[in-house]
Amino acid sequence: MSREEFLKLSGVGLAGAAMLGLSGCGSGQAEGGGGGGEYTFRLAETHPEDYPTTQGDQRFAELVNERSDGRITIEVFPNSQLGEEASVIEQVQTGAIEMTRVSSSPMSEFTPNLGVFGLPFIFDSAEHMWDFLNGDDGQALLDGLESSGFKGLTYYDPGARSFYTAGTEVRNVEDLEGLKFRVQQSDVSVAFIEAIGASPTPMDYGEVYSGLQSGLIDGAENNPPSYYSASHYEVAQNYTLDEHTRVPEVLIMNQNTWSQLSGEDQELIQQAAQDSTPFQRERWDQRVEEDMENLRSEGVNIIQIDDIEPWREAVQPVIERFQSDYGEILDQIESAK
């Protein structure tokens, strides 16, 4: 749903959201734990239980539960049980689901500014990305989610996305030409793949395995934990570590549900979300190491890229194309180096 459609519908949507978000939860004062009503919120997650983002969600839920003395329960639903990301985001926007952890790429269809993260090679390293996200400009982007009906709670580490292919080995940027790649559902992801002369197919994460298996697509791109945990390496054996994007994960909540909480509860939830991020980042780093090892022992053909310069040059047209949309944020990212 676009922002315009959302605003048009919000009269109805928000009333519905209020009922759904807070229904069946009872209310009343609890002792300690900040005081306030009792709530149960659902949090949708794409990944399996042992994946670092899910572990971050779980830590967030535990902290909220502890600090509210059991008044506020967050139920984490892993494995896309509540739907694929694009549909879940829409449901969080209307309030049918209260919370989710998703990638900024599909979020950019709802909050366009987040599309900047789909642009290739804008961060030099994880450190550069975190310096930006933890600074005022990164926080402002998260706060900007409010304009499309979301409360942005915190960022999680997304690692770096790289290409993987079935068949063709990609050693140079020219090797991408003519290949069909699955992309996340966002305009910027589509434009990026077009700019390198390949052909983009936006599709849900849950369909990538069968897309690779059937030959509908030649490849996809993701970080090592996703490539490994979703078993995509079984049907796409070449992994080209070009690390083209770092697309932050975001933990978000329905804005209307958020605005009905007391100030104390808001602070409690906000703080718990922020406090879950260092834990998620630690798990992330461990998991990337483990999964690179797992991929090696599965016999995946891992292709290191020694000189990334030709890749950077090849994607310049897409950076220029989005200059008018993201120029200011790109400058902020540049100055966070």
Ligand code: GTR
């Ligand atoms: C993963 C991300 C997921 C999902 C997936 C995808 O890296 O954690 O939330 O967006 O990529 O490519 O769809």
